[in-house]
Amino acid sequence: MKNSVAVAMSLGCLLLGAGVAIASKSTGPGMQLISGKAPQEAGHAALDEAERLAGSGTWELIGVARVYYLSGDKAKGQALIDKVLSGKSDHNDWQRIGQVYADAGENDKAAQLFERALAVDPKDDTGQAEIGAWYIRIGKREQGEALFAKAFARNPDEGSHYLRAAQAFLNVAP
Numbered sequence: 001m002k003n004s005v006a007v008a009m010s011l012g013c014l015l016l017g018a019g020v021a022i023a024s025k026s027t028g029p030g031m032q033l034i035s036g037k038a039p040q041e042a043g044h045a046a047l048d049e050a051e052r053l054a055g056s057g058t059w060e061l062i063g064v065a066r067v068y069y070l071s072g073d074k075a076k077g078q079a080l081i082d083k084v085l086s087g088k089s090d091h092n093d094w095q096r097i098g099q100v101y102a103d104a105g106e107n108d109k110a111a112q113l114f115e116r117a118l119a120v121d122p123k124d125d126t127g128q129a130e131i132g133a134w135y136i137r138i139g140k141r142e143q144g145e146a147l148f149a150k151a152f153a154r155n156p157d158e159g160s161h162y163l164r165a166a167q168a169f170l171n172v173a174p
Helices: 001-021 039-054 059-068 072-084 089-103 109-120 126-138 141-155 159-169
Strands: none
Touching: 001 039, 001 159, 039 059, 059 072, 059 126, 072 089, 089 109, 089 126, 126 141, 126 159
């Protein structure tokens, strides 16, 4: 009986200690970073923290770069894009960066990265449909339809391909 009580007490202390350790774990600043601040100040504070937390993650850095780029700080956004492109990036990264340029209306820059992504992974029917929709939205229907033809040939039952086509032809942003 004494051993059972001792084991129970030891287990209780262990769990209590673990709870205290978890509760005291350092976390991000949370709401105190943005609460009560003007929108620009809050946005930049949140963006700085997002960049810090992104570390070397390419998708995360591209997301942060997108906000910088589209909110007017193109130099900072481009610096993060260059950081991604100078490291180990892949066709998904190139497509996501191309989308940043497309969202900014920089179609030549977007097309370069989209074509690079398509060349590296010519079997990516999802990429073909997404980029095909973009071509249609910018008035290059023939290029867009050529990419949709490849996507449908590879995966004719993929509903998202049809949705992308509908969005493109009805001029609805994805």
